[in-house]
Amino acid sequence: GAVVSQHPSRVICKSGTSVKIECRSLDFQATTMFWYRQFPKQSLMLMATSNEGSKATYEQGVEKDKFLINHASLTLSTLTVTSAHPEDSSFYICSASTDSNQPQHFGDGTRLSIL
Amino acid sequence: GDSVTQMEGPVTLSEEAFLTINCTYTATGYPSLFWYVQYPGEGLQLLLKATKADDKGSNKGFEATYRKETTSFHLEKGSVQVSDSAVYFCALRGNQAGTALIFGKGTTLSVSS
Numbered sequence: 767g768a769v770v771s772q773h774p775s776r777v778i779c780k781s782g783t784s785v786k787i788e789c790r791s792l793d794f795q796a797t798t799m800f801w802y803r804q805f806p807k808q809s810l811m812l813m814a815t816s817n818e819g820s821k822a823t824y825e826q827g828v829e830k831d832k833f834l835i836n837h838a839s840l841t842l843s844t845l846t847v848t849s850a851h852p853e854d855s856s857f858y859i860c861s862a863s864t865d866s867n868q869p870q871h872f873g874d875g876t877r878l879s880i881l
Numbered sequence: 882g883d884s885v886t887q888m889e890g891p892v893t894l895s896e897e898a899f900l901t902i903n904c905t906y907t908a909t910g911y912p913s914l915f916w917y918v919q920y921p922g923e924g925l926q927l928l929l930k931a932t933k934a935d936d937k938g939s940n941k942g943f944e945a946t947y948r949k950e951t952t953s954f955h956l957e958k959g960s961v962q963v964s965d966s967a968v969y970f971c972a973l974r975g976n977q978a979g980t981a982l983i984f985g986k987g988t989t990l991s992v993s994s
Contacts, residue, residue: 772924800981809970809986810925859924861982869915870974870982874924 768794770862772873780881781852787845787876789860795840796862800870801833804857813858816843850880883908887971887985894961894992902956902988904945904971912973914938914947914954915982919968928956928969961992 769792777785789799798817802810814830816822816837824830832854834846843862847854857877861870888903906914916928916938929938934949943958954971971985 807987809984810982812981812983815981861925869927869930871927872917872925 768862768871770796770860770871770873772860772876774876775874776877776879778879778881779850782849783880785847785850785878787847787858787860787878789843789845789862789873791841791862791871794862794864794871796843797840797865798863799837799843800861800863801835801843801845802859802861804859804875806857810859813845847878850878852880854878855880883912883973883975883983885971885973885983885985887969887988889986889988891989891991894990896963896992896994897960898992900956900958900961900965900990902969902971902990904954904956904985906952906954906971906973908952908973908975910976911949912975914945915972915974916943916945916954916956917970917972917984919970919987921967925970961990963992963994966990966992 771790773788801813804810813828814822814824816835818840822835837843859875861872863870884907913932915930917925918928929940931938931947937946945954945956968987968989970987972982974982
């Protein structure tokens with residue numbers, strides 16, 4: 767089946783550091799990738815939608831300069847949390863889809879902890 | 882906007898008990914409906930889906946029927962196992978191209994032997 771690999775699975779770093787999270791579709795071409803954020807015991811909140819080769823579409827309230835998304839190829843999207851602070855600590859999950867009629871396949875998530 | 886509401890947990894059951902997790906939605910048009918499961922320490926996995934009214938999705942003994950008249954997609958299983966302990970998310974996706982999934986808050990299921 768379709769596999770989405772997300773890396774790293776866990777990051778612990780100091781406040782002010784920028785952190786890059788990669789999301790790869792291993793056996794299919796993902797025209798669309800989605801980035802979600804999950805707070806403890808809460809649901810997944812959509813942060814942005816990215817289509818290969820174009821700028822990401824951010825949800826209301828998500829700072830695009832804070833959360834930089836790049837979808838440079840049909841198999842890779844990256845999320846960079848710039849100048850991370852403790853309030854950015856969360857579980858970030860990506861998903862990928864070939865098109866709107868196909869299910870989204872999820873990565874295993876990245877737990878980001880900012881000290 | 883579109884939204885999903887699911888029953889709050891945690892739900893605690895004994896092995897072989899009957900499970901129902903309620904899910905209702907608000908959406909324009911005719912969305913697709915999904916149940917995802919997240920086992921401890923793992924990512925999300927698609928459990929089942931339904932794409933139109935009266936469709937029944939089923940997998941691993943779980944079932945859910947797309948009820949447009951009641952805007953519901955309740956998850957059921959006749960006999961739960963300890964291995965079913967996980968967080969279950971109801972989700973919908975609009976039928977426009979490139980639409981993301983919208984999730985409910987998740988329901989934690991704990992099954993004891």
